[in-house]
Amino acid sequence: MPTATASNSPAKWMVLPHYAFAAFSFVVMSVLLLFSTDAFGGHYFNPKLLTITHVTVLGWATMLIFGALYQLLPVVLECRLYSEKLAVYTFGLLATGTVLLACSFWHFWVGTLLQVAAILLFSAFVLFTINIFQTARKAPKWTIEADFIVTASVWLLVTGFVGLLMAFNFTFAFLPEQHVHYLQLHAHIGMAGWFLLLIIGVGSKLIPMFLLSHPGSTKKLNWAYNFINGGLVVFSFDHLFLHTGFVPFYAALVTAGVGLFLWYLYDANHTKQRHDIDLGMKQTFVALGLLLLPLLLVFIVSSKGALPQDLLSSIYLVYGISVFLGFISALILGQTFKTLPFIIWMHAYEDYVGRFKTPLPKDMYSHTLLRWQNIFYLAGFILLITGVLLRMQPVILAGALCFTVTALLYASNVFRMLLHKVQDLKPFTYGNANA
């Protein structure tokens, strides 16, 4: 029988600051939302919405995904992370770049400060991609999950590069098309190339693992990978050079890929042995359900049908919200409570396992706070998209308030875990372990 290697987990001081920064960003984003209810009445290209979007995607989602990925990559690829030092530099660049970018957009200072922020962020993505590639090179066997993760990091780099070009274009105006044209490309390769591929790569490994199921063949995932990447490549090429009317067809390719991923998860859910689905996994299933909304809306925004301009603008906004504050945020709100407690637990209690009665990871956070967090989140999301669609500021404000409560509940649970101290433990007296 082949023997296995020891744990590949990275140091906690490298992973945990990502969770702290992400929680803080989520609170900041919610507060900004409170002061931006007037920004949802027009076009998505305005300072407040650009700030909120980038705090969400960079400070909240990407920051948390980076941290979680440093912990999960060794699980998926079965080898140690290439460089923890590189990960620390990446954290510093991403955090500083996000703060500077948020200041630039909020005040619409689109000169040097924005350019510096864009350079810092792009540098963070370069270092991150190097770390992912070098780690993947050491992987003992190549899997479809590795394909998704490595390709996602390439799309992140492309997204950052387009963002960098746009940051300089504000001052030097060298791009041939209008700014919004590149913003659409930037947004879509970020959404589908970076977030979606990464989430599928990690989710297809972790979700069956959490459910204790073996969905079997990965053929559906292989096709999902081909469809999503195929759709994104032809979309990017068309958007840059051809400008045909085939965008709904490219959207259909990506949607088909997502459909196959959901089918794979359906199989996993069908064969699961765990029936006590915890709040973290319930929230994950809510996120997967919310994914259907942007998949539907993408056909409306890409076909630009005969809808009134005001309604179309609102649908554009709802489309963006349903991806960033819908699917991605919902998923993070759930999966944080599947990953962070375990990381904290492992570093606090691994030396005590089998000798002392230790708490379990699920004992390290408040389930009541988590339950209310999930309720306020769903209420906030529904109110926000309703308010944006109907252009009713009080409803948007109510949604923003719910999001703020969600963020505060989330942050208090996260910091409760981050500040966890080992309690007095009772040693086992070996007798009947099941007693």
Place this chain on the structure above:
Amino acid sequence: METQTPDIGNEVFETLKYIIDPEVGINIVDLGLVYKVSLADDLLEIELTLTTPGCPMSGTITTATEQILRKRFPHLDIKVNLVWSPPWSTEMITEEGMRQLEGR
């Protein structure tokens, strides 16, 4: 589960039930992670696996297994081998483990 040492086997399995998989909340014996227990001369050898390759619990579970058995059987040498073959599957969960999973 396989044991070549019926005398000590049950005692080893009972001892290893103190090690709980933190994610699932079930001990590693009822989860079906302990494949083999053997005793040759003074060497107690354990073969165990994890629910998935690359599991971050690998170091924790192997160290805990060594520590707990060393304490329980101080006169024996302990060797723990983490193995991936055969791959763990849910069919390996014991009846007691299934009962706990289903919350019965």
